[in-house]
Amino acid sequence: MPLDSWFTANLACPVDHTSLTADSAELVCANGHRYPVVDGVPVMLRPDVPSTIVLADASLQRARGAGIDQRAPELYLESLGISEDEKRGVLDLAAAGSAIDPVVAYLIAATNGLMYRHLIGSLSAYPIPDLALPPGSGRRLVDVGCSWGRWSIAASRLGYEVLGVDPSLGAVMAARRVARQLNLPNRYVVADARYLPLPADAVDVTYSYSVLQHFSFDDATMAIGEMGRVLKPRGIARVQMPTRFGIRCLYHQARRSFRDATGFEVRYWTLAALASTFSRHIGPVRFEVDGYFGIGLQRADEPLMTPSLRRVLHASEFLKAISRRFRPLIGIADSVFVEATARA
Numbered sequence: 001m002p003l004d005s006w007f008t009a010n011l012a013c014p015v016d017h018t019s020l021t022a023d024s025a026e027l028v029c030a031n032g033h034r035y036p037v038v039d040g041v042p043v044m045l046r047p048d049v050p051s052t053i054v055l056a057d058a059s060l061q062r063a064r065g066a067g068i069d070q071r072a073p074e075l076y077l078e079s080l081g082i083s084e085d086e087k088r089g090v091l092d093l094a095a096a097g098s099a100i101d102p103v104v105a106y107l108i109a110a111t112n113g114l115m116y117r118h119l120i121g122s123l124s125a126y127p128i129p130d131l132a133l134p135p136g137s138g139r140r141l142v143d144v145g146c147s148w149g150r151w152s153i154a155a156s157r158l159g160y161e162v163l164g165v166d167p168s169l170g171a172v173m174a175a176r177r178v179a180r181q182l183n184l185p186n187r188y189v190v191a192d193a194r195y196l197p198l199p200a201d202a203v204d205v206t207y208s209y210s211v212l213q214h215f216s217f218d219d220a221t222m223a224i225g226e227m228g229r230v231l232k233p234r235g236i237a238r239v240q241m242p243t244r245f246g247i248r249c250l251y252h253q254a255r256r257s258f259r260d261a262t263g264f265e266v267r268y269w270t271l272a273a274l275a276s277t278f279s280r281h282i283g284p285v286r287f288e289v290d291g292y293f294g295i296g297l298q299r300a301d302e303p304l305m306t307p308s309l310r311r312v313l314h315a316s317e318f319l320k321a322i323s324r325r326f327r328p329l330i331g332i333a334d335s336v337f338v339e340a341t342a343r344a
Contacts, residue, residue: 113296
């Protein structure tokens with residue numbers, strides 16, 4: 001598939017932020033940094049820095065033509081971060097001609113939360129959430145850590161020009177397939193949230209859900225700084241994060257004896273630390289509750305939920321409504337949105 005000229009016109013080298021040109025099956029910057037293009041998708045991961053997740057390394061390897069799972073090369077199974085049993089399930093769904101993308105059917109719990117585990121392999125509809133943003137009117141939004149693109153789809157339906165960014169080549173390819181299935185013009189690129197392949201002041205909104213919580217505090221701070229760099233003056237960063245004193249979050253911290261997180265485990269931030277970090281790197285901050293009793297619960301997903309999960313959702317929505325009037329309740333929310341406005 002030929003490379004969309006939009007990428008050369010709008011992306012930038014993630015190392016030095018210089019412009020790019022297309023050279024055969026690669027993008028090249030003026031300083032000679034080269035990035036492979038796989039079936040029309042730029043893979044702009046930096047090989048010179050440690051990755052935040054091992055599937056990024058698999059994406060780079062696949063982009064260079066190595067480590068290919070020959071059972072279904074078009075599904076990029078090697079870069080999904082799923083088990084061998086789950087890969088077999090993806091293959092079975094693909095062979096059966098599922099109306100739901102088979103990769104999405106097996107990424108659902110990873111992207112929507114562990115409470116969605118009952119849907120793995122049996123998803124009947126794409127769970128597209130409600131996006132609490134004003135109409136896009138053609139403004140540009142970058143979905144950082146987009147996975148299969150549920151928030152990208154929500155943004156596109158609101159009228160944003162969407163670029164989805166994720167380190168998983170397999171997830172990005174699934175996102176592109178789903179966008180095409182739904183007749184949406186979204187674009188996707190394989191890249192690292194800490195090194196966004198965009199020039200400064202390039203986008204109106206940076207959005208991220210259930211991503212930075214898995215980064216070390218230093219890596220998350222780098223990614224927040226990158227969001228600030230690429231935002232236009234007065235642009236908005238809207239990022240979901242778990243909190244240290246949320247009811248369910250405290251339970252999970254207790255289960256690991258309150259030790260420091262390692263690897264891809266969730267990090268729990270205080271509201272004060274979030275406010276300080278986002279304010280320092282982007283601009284003025286406000287908080288909004290995303291949910292209680294867990295991370296990932298979305299009202300739009302209610303038709304897909306079990307009866308017990310619906311009860312949890314209703315309790316969360318009840319407390320969320322109260323928190324809009326009684327602001328101290330934000331302090332025990334499990335999941336919050338941090339919204340920061342870039343300085344002019």
